[in-house]
Amino acid sequence: MHPGLHRGRVLVVAPAVSSSSSSPASRWHRLTQGPTARFFWAIPLVGLPFVLANVVSKLWMTAPELLAFRNPFKTVVLLLAYAAFVRWVERRSVDEGALPGAGRELAQGFGWGLGVIGAAVALLALSGGYTVSGWGSAQGALTLLQLHVFVAVLEELLFRGLLFRLLEGIVGTWGALLVSTLLFGLAHGANPGANAITLSALGGLSVCLTLAFVMTRRLWLCVGLHWGWNFAQGGLFGLPVSGTQVAPGALAASTSGPTWLTGGAFGLEASVLTLALTALLCLHFGREALRRGHWRAPSWASARSISVASPSQVS
Incomplete structure (x- = not known):
């Protein structure tokens, strides 16, 4: 028997408490420990700067020459707040945003987004529901390409990098997937x-984006997917994106037919065609995430699985 063990019980020796444990750094470390604490700390430390950036952009960036800088400004503020939160509260590096391999994953995601929307447009055109009347605007397409990359970074950082990831530490992958999709x-x-x-169709997109994050445990694939998805609709095929169309796309086009097929005024992402294709992509991402062992249990289930070895197992 191991000399530090008594029969039927484990002798635990508590570490000596040094005077440094009462330092401000130690108190801050204790206050930010645990997934629930980190989730609530994210509200003031990341959420508040982002809200203030939105207020500043709407109140003081109203001049026509400043409108194009609204999203870049909000993106920079959010990136800085997120990086500071990860460094000082989670006490780690921002691995989900690491640059090695970023270009490849971003391009893959962009390709997936273009592919899903392109396939949905092709199916809609075959049914007679999508008609191209001519060329649109190259300048408009470039404007939307720039606009949607910032939209993708903002939303993926908020919903996947922050909300889903922190919730997952509390309620596991399934629970976080449900809550983040609803939000x-x-x-x-x-x-x-x-x-x-x-909104149900957008929920399907959210599931797909979240599973892309779970599969890679990085933000680049889901950012690229979101970017390509939005740009393909508005910038390439001239369709509304989530009910809005801020600039003409590369093609001047229109849709006709039942709302369930075309998506109506909201756009193609509300079409049953897009929903079916998105479901297939979700299955691919979800299966690959499971294969890689990236699915996580709730914190309470993980705690129950931790047990002390019995004396008979210790030699």
């Missing part, structure tokens, strides 16, 4: 043409 849909509830059906 993603609600965040788009004020968009023109939004209703229960369109």
Whole structure:
């Protein structure tokens, strides 16, 4: 028997408490320990700077020459707040945003987004529901390419990098997937043409984006997917994106037919065609995430699985 063990019980020797444990750094470390504590600390430390950036952009960036800088400004503020939160509260490096391999994953995601929307447009065109009337605007397409990359970074950092990831540490992958999907849909509830059906379709997109994050445990694939998804609709095929169309795309086009097929005023992402293709992509990402062992249990289930070895197992 090991000399530090008594029969039937484990002798635990507590470490000596040094005077440094009462230092401000130690107290801060204790206050930020645990997934629940980190989740609530994220609200003031990341959420508040982002809200203030939105207020500043809407109140003081109203001149026409400043409108194009709104999203870049908010993106920079959010990136800095997120990096500071990860460094000082989670006490780690931002591995989910590491640069090695970023270009490849971003391009793959962009390709997936273009592919899903392109396939949905092709199917809609075969049914007679999508008609191209001519060329649109190259300048408009470039504007949307720039606009949607910032939208993708902002939303993926908030919903996947922060909300989903921190919730996952508490309620596990399934629970965080459900909650973040509901909140993603609600965040788009004020968009023109939004209703229960369109928000359900956005929920499907949220699941796909989240599973892309779970599969890689990095942000680049889901950012690229979101970027390509939005740009393909508005910038390439000239369709509304979540009910909005801020600039003409590369093609001047229109849709006709039942709302369930075309997506109506909300856009193609509310079409049953897009929903079916998204479901297939979700299955691919989800299966690959399971294969890689990236699915996580709730914190209470993980705690129950930790047990002390019995004396008979210790030699």
